[in-house]
Amino acid sequence: MFSIPKGTIGNRWLGGAMKSLTPILLTVFCSCVYADNSENKENVAEVLRRGTTAVPLNADAPPYPKAALRRGIEGWVVVGFNITADGTTDEIEIRESSIDDYFDDAAIEATRTKTYKPATRSGKPVIQGNQTVKFTFQITNSNGGVSRQFRGIYRQASAALGSRELELAKDLIDKLDGKEKRLLAEVCYLDILKANYFHQTGDDKASLRHIRRALVTADETMPKEIYISLLRQAIVEYAKANELYTSLRFYKTLLEVDKKLAADDPIHNFAAQVRKVLNGDSNIAMQGETSQSCSSCGSPDEYIWWHELNRKRFLIDQVVGQLNKIVISCENSFVSIVYHPDTAWTVNKDGGECSIRVFGNEGTTFRLVELANES
Numbered sequence: 001m002f003s004i005p006k007g008t009i010g011n012r013w014l015g016g017a018m019k020s021l022t023p024i025l026l027t028v029f030c031s032c033v034y035a036d037n038s039e040n041k042e043n044v045a046e047v048l049r050r051g052t053t054a055v056p057l058n059a060d061a062p063p064y065p066k067a068a069l070r071r072g073i074e075g076w077v078v079v080g081f082n083i084t085a086d087g088t089t090d091e092i093e094i095r096e097s098s099i100d101d102y103f104d105d106a107a108i109e110a111t112r113t114k115t116y117k118p119a120t121r122s123g124k125p126v127i128q129g130n131q132t133v134k135f136t137f138q139i140t141n142s143n144g145g146v147s148r149q150f151r152g153i154y155r156q157a158s159a160a161l162g163s164r165e166l167e168l169a170k171d172l173i174d175k176l177d178g179k180e181k182r183l184l185a186e187v188c189y190l191d192i193l194k195a196n197y198f199h200q201t202g203d204d205k206a207s208l209r210h211i212r213r214a215l216v217t218a219d220e221t222m223p224k225e226i227y228i229s230l231l232r233q234a235i236v237e238y239a240k241a242n243e244l245y246t247s248l249r250f251y252k253t254l255l256e257v258d259k260k261l262a263a264d265d266p267i268h269n270f271a272a273q274v275r276k277v278l279n280g281d282s283n284i285a286m287q288g289e290t291s292q293s294c295s296s297c298g299s300p301d302e303y304i305w306w307h308e309l310n311r312k313r314f315l316i317d318q319v320v321g322q323l324n325k326i327v328i329s330c331e332n333s334f335v336s337i338v339y340h341p342d343t344a345w346t347v348n349k350d351g352g353e354c355s356i357r358v359f360g361n362e363g364t365t366f367r368l369v370e371l372a373n374e375s
Contacts, residue, residue: 062110072181077107085125129329185221290360313371321364330354
């Protein structure tokens with residue numbers, strides 16, 4: 001357990017001892033992942049020292065969708081993908097978007113047509129996984145500006161949250177959310193309002209989602225002090241959700257952005273405690289649910305959940321519903337495996353930082369347990 005910096009709410013950690021497992025050897029498609037009893041444990045770190053990363057050959061911006069342009073809608077899309085050994089892209093999926101339907105197709109098509117000089121390993125082209133790209137759609141340079149109408153309602157909603165008039169705040173947020181014409185900065189401010197509203201109502205999951213969304217463009221659209229405040233929130237909220245690696249990544253960004261951060265600021269101690277837990281001898285567990293549609297990646301009947309891995313060993317248990325497969329994308333490798341219960345998997349994270357996507361029927365719940373490092 002560790003203390004939360006002043007002005008934030010308490011935390012909880014999942015973990016503890018796990019029951020003994022019977023590892024099952026499965027067939028995989030690269031040496032980056034193996035079941036615990038596998039003989040296939042190639043030293044990827046040594047191989048990667050002889051490799052190169054992919055280099056983009058074209059960077060054409062997607063055309064602005066006519067429907068959004070006609071309605072004066074600005075927004076953004078974050079796309080996940082892999083770069084294949086022939087320099088094309090695959091495993092394309094929408095990670096997050098500011099508004100449904102308007103920009104997703106343009107972002108997917110722009111990602112699909114991107115080409116690269118592929119990554120190499122020992123002189124041979126290889127997959128480079130775990131890639132993301134952000135597409136920003138902005139009609140004019142609004143310089144963080146918002147409309148007069150938006151500003152007025154935003155101030156009322158902020159005041160209502162400040163006095164904990166939650167019903168009034170919800171009505172005002174819904175009013176802003178129903179406004180079709182929106183500037184890029186308005187999208188960010190609205191996510192900040194929603195994050196604060198859900199924080200006050202005790203919905204930590206929804207609050208974190210809107211902090212994540214706000215941070216997509218906060219560095220471009222928000223005043224520096226608001227961006228710094230969001231980074232501090234993200235450090236704490238991601239840690240509370242056991243997204244420890246991501247929490248520390250935002251801490252690193254905070255150090256880069258806030259050059260006046262005091263040496264005795266409690267956020268330093270908080271980050272040190274997060275790092276201690278990350279490298280500690282207790283398991284890290286979190287609940288997952290396949291709730292995001294995977295229509296953009298060619299599987300309209302499947303839903304996904306994704307997570308940046310904290311550690312190199314994990315298992316999935318307490319499944320309610322149907323899980324089909326697990327896809328692990330690292331910077332220098334990619335593997336798709338069929339889900340089996342009672343299986344602990346090891347990822348050679350010397351191959352770069354890794355994300356995991358779990359595919360299954362809509363609404364399937366489960367627990368992901370990242371296992372303590374072996375001594």
